[in-house]
Amino acid sequence: MSSPYPKLRMLIDGKWIGAEGRTTQPVIDPATEDVLGYLPHAAASDLDRALHAAEQSFRSWKRVPARKRGEILKMAASLIRERAEHITRLVTLEEGKPLAEARIETAMAADTLEWYAEEGRRAYGRIIPSAVGNNQLRVMQEPVGPVAAFAPWNFPVVNPARKIGAALAAGCSCIMKPPEEAPASALAIAEALVDAGLPDGVLSIVFGVPHEISTHLLRSPIIKKVSFTGSIPVGKQLMKMSAETMKRTTMELGGHAPVLVFDDVDVDSVLDLFLAAKFMNDGQVCVSPTRFYVQNRIFDRFVEGFAARAEALPVGPGTDERNRMGPLAHPKRIDAMAVLIEDAIRAGSRSCAGGERIGNRGYYWKPTVLANVPETARTMNEEPFGPLALINPVADEDEAVARANRLPFGLAAYVFSTNGARARAMGDGLEAGMVGINNFAISTPEAPFGGVKESGHGSENAIEGLQACLTTKLISEC
Numbered sequence: 001m002s003s004p005y006p007k008l009r010m011l012i013d014g015k016w017i018g019a020e021g022r023t024t025q026p027v028i029d030p031a032t033e034d035v036l037g038y039l040p041h042a043a044a045s046d047l048d049r050a051l052h053a054a055e056q057s058f059r060s061w062k063r064v065p066a067r068k069r070g071e072i073l074k075m076a077a078s079l080i081r082e083r084a085e086h087i088t089r090l091v092t093l094e095e096g097k098p099l100a101e102a103r104i105e106t107a108m109a110a111d112t113l114e115w116y117a118e119e120g121r122r123a124y125g126r127i128i129p130s131a132v133g134n135n136q137l138r139v140m141q142e143p144v145g146p147v148a149a150f151a152p153w154n155f156p157v158v159n160p161a162r163k164i165g166a167a168l169a170a171g172c173s174c175i176m177k178p179p180e181e182a183p184a185s186a187l188a189i190a191e192a193l194v195d196a197g198l199p200d201g202v203l204s205i206v207f208g209v210p211h212e213i214s215t216h217l218l219r220s221p222i223i224k225k226v227s228f229t230g231s232i233p234v235g236k237q238l239m240k241m242s243a244e245t246m247k248r249t250t251m252e253l254g255g256h257a258p259v260l261v262f263d264d265v266d267v268d269s270v271l272d273l274f275l276a277a278k279f280m281n282d283g284q285v286c287v288s289p290t291r292f293y294v295q296n297r298i299f300d301r302f303v304e305g306f307a308a309r310a311e312a313l314p315v316g317p318g319t320d321e322r323n324r325m326g327p328l329a330h331p332k333r334i335d336a337m338a339v340l341i342e343d344a345i346r347a348g349s350r351s352c353a354g355g356e357r358i359g360n361r362g363y364y365w366k367p368t369v370l371a372n373v374p375e376t377a378r379t380m381n382e383e384p385f386g387p388l389a390l391i392n393p394v395a396d397e398d399e400a401v402a403r404a405n406r407l408p409f410g411l412a413a414y415v416f417s418t419n420g421a422r423a424r425a426m427g428d429g430l431e432a433g434m435v436g437i438n439n440f441a442i443s444t445p446e447a448p449f450g451g452v453k454e455s456g457h458g459s460e461n462a463i464e465g466l467q468a469c470l471t472t473k474l475i476s477e478c
């Protein structure tokens, strides 16, 4: 495949800005470790211009009728669909995931903008019957104000689309810092919006050293809301900073999803689904199924079938359509895998598949399966965020749900059982923001996506995603 990699830019106040004397950083192809391009970093003055533009443009954008705002979002969605194959290849080049997965992600980014385009028209208020005289209590939903959004590298087009879509549909302006590891993907979303007629300044895209950018933007009183997807420690830092000026926050942080598998399922028929979900995007997915709690009677067969399928999974460059798993996104993930797996083996886990890096060029890691992993092993307590399945036996429902709820995280959880009453009871008992029963399909624009406990708060997508960019105002009129 010849490289379609574009010149990297930022978007500030309607202008595309290149390096022009600014600091730059290389963007690396995780499949080859070659440099794809050089990304300009925003100077403090660039961030100030983006803030000023967000403040100015908010005044007019919030007055644009929701239907008109929606038309721009819909046009951007259709441009993304027209450019889908180009965007798909950018995602695979920068992030490493197989083209088939990148294609689905690109389609979902378009669907997300389109969904918000529609939902923005339904930011309803209400009239409350007053307890006194001729008083009327009118409740309005107004856009909260300029939003600062930070998107991670693992879903470099759909995550920016969620954050930008919600903000713009609600009538907010937005400054986004996409991931420095996969910048061209997010820029393609911004280009579609600009080409669709988005007014200058409503969306700015900046890059840089993440904590420097977030500190600069979050200290500003102009920013009224922060939307972050990433790790729990960074989410906590951003919340502390947001508290200084009482900014609203949506925090979509890490998880460590348990999967409860009961002995009434047909093991062979569910395993292909499990493998696809576990090794999607190399397991670098916040809702990735990770801790499999499998009922004793089917445990051995489950582990054996899982390991055999993992060993057979084709791994290689995401640009080769035959591969089901590409490289990890960056070298930090290779180091994390090595440390967590070594620790788990030392703690007494059984290695059933994988467990090591593939080659020494490109960040490839073998799909790995560990069984009988002690709860004390680091990987049972820290999100592995990699191609690692942890499979442990459980006796019954009580043990399964207790072990599933043991961690301070609560993003996604899954239950597999053909007994409807049991599956529903487990679903009710799991401490998670999202529960999949007999499936892993929990991410779609219409449904709320978010966690509980240390996995964060607030939801993206769905009416909740729009609501998070709106504020409630009461007008009491006589």
Ligand code: NAD
Pocket (backbone or CB within 6 Å): 150, 151, 152, 153, 154, 179, 180, 210, 211, 212, 214, 215, 229, 230, 231, 232, 234, 237, 252, 253, 254, 255, 285, 286, 332, 333, 383, 384, 385
């Ligand atoms: P990391 O914490 O260094 O970075 C995660 C993301 O946050 C990156 O996109 C990064 O650019 C951004 N970031 C880091 N510091 C920031 C700051 N001060 N201000 C604003 N943005 C900042 O971790 P990593 O090694 O890149 O990713 C691995 C960990 O991150 C995983 O363990 C996982 O928990 C978490 N993560 C979660 C998601 C998710 O979808 N919830 C996505 C990516 C990463």
